Amino acid sequence: MSPALNASITEDDLVAFRDSLARFLDKHAPPTRIARWNQDKVVEREMWRLAGNYGLLGVTIPEAYGGWGGDFRHERIIIEEFGKRGLEGWGVPLHNMIVAPYIVAFGTEDQKRRWLPGIVSGEIVLAIAMTEPAAGSDLQGMRTHAERDGDHWRINGQKTFISNGQTADLILVACRTDRDAGSKGLSLIAVEGSAAGFSRGRNLDKMGRAAQDTSELFFDDARAPAGNLLGGTAGRGFSQLMTMLPQERLGIAAMGLALLERALALTIDYARDRNAFGQALLDFQNTQFVLAEIKTQATACRFFIDACATRLLAGALDATTASMAKLFVTEIEVAAISRCLQIFGGYGYMNEYPIAQIYRDARIDTIHGGTSEIMKVLIARSL
Template identity: 50%
Template sequence: MIERSLFSADHEIFRESVRRFIATEIAPFHMEWERQGIVPRSIWEAAGRAGLLGCSIPEEYGGAGGDHLFDFVLVEELARAGVTGPGFAVHNEMVMPYVLAFGTEEQKRHWLPQMVRGEAIGALGLTEPHAGSDLKSIRTRAVRDGDSFVISGQKVFISNGQLCDVIVLATKTDPKADTGGISLFIVEAFREGFKRGRRLEKIGLKAQDTSELFFEDVRVPATNLLGPENGGFKLLMKNLAQERLTQAVRSAAVVEAVLDWTVEYVADRKMFNQTLAEFQNTQFKLADLKTEATVGRVFVDRCMELFMAGKLDGTDAAMAKLWLSNLHGRAVDECLQFFGGWGYMWEYPIARAFADARVTRIAGGSIEVMKHIIGRSLFSVSSKSAK
């Protein structure tokens, strides 16, 4: 086993506290939350009290002032435990970083302490019925009216949609422009004209509420702009690498957990007077998966190092997401096979992991988009070399 040198003793102490929180506050209730299709607000408040939210947010804004590796520890441990309900990653890894990096001092002091405490839940409003990975195609409009903007449109597949108190929302403020016509807004859920649509029923991630959101002439003050008007696309591009790395971190942890579950199961399961572990087919298949999981882990850890140094680019993040998303899906499929009929039963973690895995090749940019980013970078490098 390759030793991980990325995390310090403080990170490992935090990891143990996360594991205890999951074991006492989440795991005993998660299957019920899957039946309900949503987690209670109380788990957010409990996570805030336990110091799990906004670990990398500076102390002046209510956070712990730690580095971002603490947030990655939380992602890993939730994934390793098979916990998908609480949308902490969206809140921690997507919404708060936008507010911290691009918000005004007033916006940061108003929202970040509430979000760290779990009192205000964040959502990211990007995807629309006709615009997924292609953000340039969004149709939600924000039209200036004096000192306000009036927002109209629809978002879909929004994690934390039923619970959110604040949305970082992508809109078109200049419909004639291309990427330069997108702006980000902080939109409060109490605004008149904001409506929550259906809680969508999904193949997996059943405890994580995913919803439609509607904006019917929602008026927000111009001070709710997040970053410059018409400058939203550049801001989105800056943070997408982090979001994709987060998904790769989660996939790496799930693959390792699934392998552990499978090794334990096949060591005990008897067939034809021997354990499944004694069959050469079992050993060969698991040997292949273990090797690929280790390669993926080393690459993901290297990407985390680059991210911490401010050097992770979009291509590296795309490669991490591409490799780990594909491995994630294949690993849970091949491992489920060893469980036979029990692997198809929802009570077994491997069954839930199988259902939860499929979205990793779609969410946060499909694997086809990742290939496009990687392929485009190859020709960009070739063009520069030719010159």
């Protein structure tokens, strides 16, 4: 459930937002700093606070709670500007576009007033914990459970592959509040990073997106106040997740397109400058045909995402179409970026060339938010 199109926001407003964001990133996220984040495997908290002060966090949160009431168009601008700079490792889209909307859409008035202002300011960094060691895309196999204990919930279980896991101050934990009720027994409970019984495992060593802290989380009688049950009523977690997944999957498709377009631009520049057998690589017909095909694919992806975004803003994006967008775009993304790397030859295999990082960073997009295989299952149900 994305915030509806804000008709008061003009194209000039969006251009101004993009320009402002670009200036902020040029100043505070130069390549040397991004390289350090990749080395440290985390973006320092100061950067989150800077982003909050600059107005880049919680951009779709209503003004009444400290935001300024943007919509999905702003999220796409953030994704695209991050993509131009190789900033896929900084979890702002997760914070803004994936987790915060749960609180806006389903939170009680008390929850909104407690959490949303801090989400906007950067004082509260968000994560959502669904995946478990034995349950990835299969939410029905979830084992983490919570029991009511007076004015608290006691949560037990384990989550893994949780983005923003080392940094997050507030984590929406998907868990069973009724073990015998199937999908109707799932709930989302917000766990604070300082909660008793909650601990973080290691910052996982990943193939790509090194700056994105991704963690194991442990709940050993972890305590969360009763008022942290999202929406205030147990058993609504599955429907809440299903409502939000179309936007998440469209967002992943948009991130995949941003990576693909950056890879294509870098490859065209390289092919224009690199000579072989007395001529530029771009003068070879094979190179032209490969890049022409990739450009066509990227353009088709953009039109598809544009159409889905229009539906999302109108409240009409269904789960099947969102699954199609994620499947279509991310599969093209991974395959096309591999072809781009091939044009670089041996240089493409060197970490000093951005195409190598893009190649690694792209691979997760056919996996997280539901694997391509799960997308096919969901799409097949509509046949």
